[in-house]
Amino acid sequence: PAGGCRMAHDSRHGVVDPFGELFHHLGLYVCGAATFPTSGAMNPTLTVVALGLRLGGRLRELHQSDER
Numbered sequence: 001p002a003g004g005c006r007m008a009h010d011s012r013h014g015v016v017d018p019f020g021e022l023f024h025h026l027g028l029y030v031c032g033a034a035t036f037p038t039s040g041a042m043n044p045t046l047t048v049v050a051l052g053l054r055l056g057g058r059l060r061e062l063h064q065s066d067e068r
Helices: 043-067
Strands: none
Touching: none
16 A cells, blocks of 8 residues: 555655665665555556656666676
8 A cells, every 4th residue: 555665765754765775674675656655646657657667777777886
């Protein structure tokens, strides 16, 4: 459900950072409506897709920097 893994800038206010990485379990990511701070009135599909694309870009950056 929405809000079950709230996104925030620090662990005092949420569970995951803006890229979906858990604060207390580095390397573990959550992507989906669970990271929303609240549930909206409309279908969240486009926002969930945008979060997935953002996380994919972040993971690609991290993987490419590991290969160097």
